[in-house]
Amino acid sequence: MFNKSLFIHLIKSNTKVFLIIAGSLSVLIGIIMSVFTPETMNEIAQTSMDAPINPLGDISTLIAFTANQFFGNFALIFAMIYSIIVGNKLIAEQVDKGSMAYHLSMPITRTEYTVTSLIYFVSSITTLFALIFGVGISVAELVQPGELPLDTFFMLTLGSFLLHLAISGVTFFASCLFNRSSYSLALGAGLTIFFFAANMLSGMSDSLSILENVTIITLFDSDAIIQGGSYGAHLFILGALALVLYLMGVGVFKRKDLPL
Amino acid sequence: MTAISIQNLTKDYGNHKGIFDVSFQIEKGEVVGFLGPNGAGKTTTIRHLMGFSKPQSGTASVLKLNCWNESKEIQKHVGYLPAEMAFPENMTGTQLIQHNAKMRGLCDLKRSQQLIDMFNLDPSAPIKRMSKGMKQKVGIVCAFMHDPKVLILDEPTTGLDPLMQSVFVQLIREEKQKGKSILMSSHLFEEIEGTCDQIVMIKQGKIISIMNAQEFNNADKTIFKVTFQHIEDFQSIQHNNFNILDINKEGLQLVIEIEDTQLNNLIRALAAKHVVSIREMKYSLEDNFMNFYRGENHDHVQ
Incomplete structure (x- = not known):
């Protein structure tokens, strides 16, 4: 089911995009953890007291700010971009360009190819979030020891990670389903962007809050994580969704005709 | 088998x-x-x-x-060479050949080196920068290197190019042997x-x-196109018992098919005539193909 040489090949051919995304997110979490000390946040709160809406959202605590801005924005967007690009590139782009013929003319089954790609995909996203977690706690402990609640930060990272596994499931399944990059992107990226837009709009006004129910992003409920509410079931759904989509993708790719 | x-x-x-x-x-x-x-x-x-x-x-x-x-x-x-080579991006030819060897569990790169030398290929360039012919050579190395x-x-x-085409034909003959x-x-x-x-x-x-x-x-038959100087020669040769495929009166040309064993007869018959030119027509598959390809076009028109 797993092919080591192919795995190494996939690491090499996706290094660039991984480094860009992982680098940006590490720098961002580092900045957040080092700049937003209690003093700075007090100042910001003071100066923006009169503003009708605080553009930075809830900044009462470091962890709330991290949840809102980092996991709710930066990590969300950057990791989505990663999933869209890599998801499409792993399968559909190879078929579309014809290089899948090269891969499949090796002594390897289609399932070995897709499962190895999937293992790469999941482990690269795992590495991404492990890096975010590592950089986050190291910088916070260096600059402002004791300000970041580690267990909450861990749960936020884990929740965001599961959300992105589900998103990677969407793009991977789309990539396995279609033989053309354009269709794979239309479904994979289209659905992902739709989730993102629905999530944003749902927060804007009460009349749009119904959109909460059509996006998987709200299953990662950072408020519940911070305030100690119940969130386990939602995170489990995200993980299960990812698994189902992966399996469907592998299954579809095994059976279809390839125009190579 | x-x-x-x-x-x-x-x-x-x-x-x-x-x-x-x-x-x-x-x-x-x-x-x-x-x-x-x-x-x-x-x-x-x-x-x-x-x-x-x-x-x-x-x-x-x-x-x-x-x-x-x-x-x-x-x-x-199996060694496979697709009609349109598409390789994974961002690799040099050397990396690709090495990746190929790893995927196939091949330790010995002697054969691929032989092929590289045979086709006079420099695989160190990135494949993206390679010309069509070079890519084709990389493809050939990949298809043959594991001795399938x-x-x-x-x-x-x-x-x-024509030179490499004949190298390739040579390679096919070797593999066949x-x-x-x-x-x-x-x-x-x-x-x-x-x-x-x-x-x-x-x-x-x-x-x-x-x-x-x-x-x-069609190994034992040959076709000649013979052009004559004089109409008398042109006509008289038609009375000999050769298998004449085509007659061109204006050009005083005859197309004659002959069993190889009869070759001397033809030469003797022509020796007395005034012959302007004699050319062997490559009786090849080409004729077959052309007819057969044209048939395709014809069907399309209908």
């Missing part, structure tokens, strides 16, 4: 596209040319052999293994004519003829 066997293979893409009831076999050590106009179904047939497409009906097997279910086992013994028992080559000489079975699609008549034991012709998805080497090489 049968290397490749295709039985009643059908894949209907609708709109008269696809392949219909295709059957042929390639025995071990045989080189088979696979011919047909563009869009006739050559690549579709090869797709089934590689396990990329599932047959609608019928079966395709390589080395007695089913192409759809057992493609992994088959690929160990069966070779499936889809238009293998596209992009190669080693007992390899080869299926090769091509448009180059000479390449097919010189190397193949059998020719399978496909048109509009159907096999229209399977010929043996003897049939198409």
